[in-house]
Amino acid sequence: MTLPDPLYLICAILAVTISGLGKGGFAGLGMLSMPIMAQGVNPIRGAAILLPILVVQDIVGVWAFRRTWDRAILAAMMPGMAMGVLLGYALAAMVDERIVTGIIGLLSLLFGLYRLWLERGGKVPLRSNSPYWVGTLFGMGSGFASQIAHAGAPPFQMWVIPRQLPRDVLVGTTAIAFAAMNWMKIPTYAALGQFTQANLQASALLLPVALAATAAGVVLVRKVDAQRFYTLIYILMVVLGFRLVVQMA
Secondary structure, eight states: OOOOOHHHHHHHHHHHHHHHHHHTTOTTGGGGHHHHHTTTSOHHHHHHHHHHHHHHHHHHHHHHTTTOOOHHHHHHHHHHHHHHHHHHHHHHTTSOHHHHHHHHHHHHHHHHHHHHHHHTTOOOOOOOOOOHHHHHHHHHHHHHHHHHHSOOHHHHHHHHGGGOOOHHHHHHHHHHHHHHHHHHHHHHHHHTTOOOHHHHHHHHHHHHHHHHHHHHHHHHTTTOOOHHHHHHHHHHHHHHHHHHHHHHO
16 A cells, blocks of 8 residues: 555544544534545545544444433434435535535535634524424435535534533534434445545544544543634634635636
8 A cells, every 4th residue: 555645644634633522522523624634635535534434433422422412303303314415415426526625615614604703702592492393404404514525513503502402412412413424324425436445444544543532522522621722623614614615616
């Protein structure tokens, strides 16, 4: 096996580390992993390399928060997630990678700006009691974004966070929802021919880093005030997202 390109190697290690911290409890942080990965490799291949890693990382996150999750939210969102994954598969089979890159960038840019607005004095919405069928629609958006770019966090959080769940319940619900959704994506990625030997070898090489980062996330989320950390991540998300959108033009 030839030595990997240095830029790809750096981006890949950063991506799985960020993804691991997200899976370990820093909800939404994992959305930064694909924009970073896309700086070193085309986004479709990058998503295929990340998917087996995400599936294994999910095991750690689900186990750590297995006692704290909301059954009703999962029941509302998962049918929509499955439909969204199928829609994303249909799109990925038809468009070129430039469009996928732009979608990743736009999602990152908008989500990063939204979170920075909240943290700079914007008002967080009051507790939401919207009907659960609305959650199914947001679940569809989450599944769609997750299938094309592993970026399903924004639609998921836009419906779930205003419900003001306790921290551990939010983390546990998120962990189970995305673990289920990543398993839904395995057949679609296989159908797209993305589980090549080269991609699976890359996944295997990055897996130890990913697992260490996930375990660290589980510990840190219960000990660290993440306010300043999140602010830096969201600024980086906006910068990377803007760069990917410009690359599409």
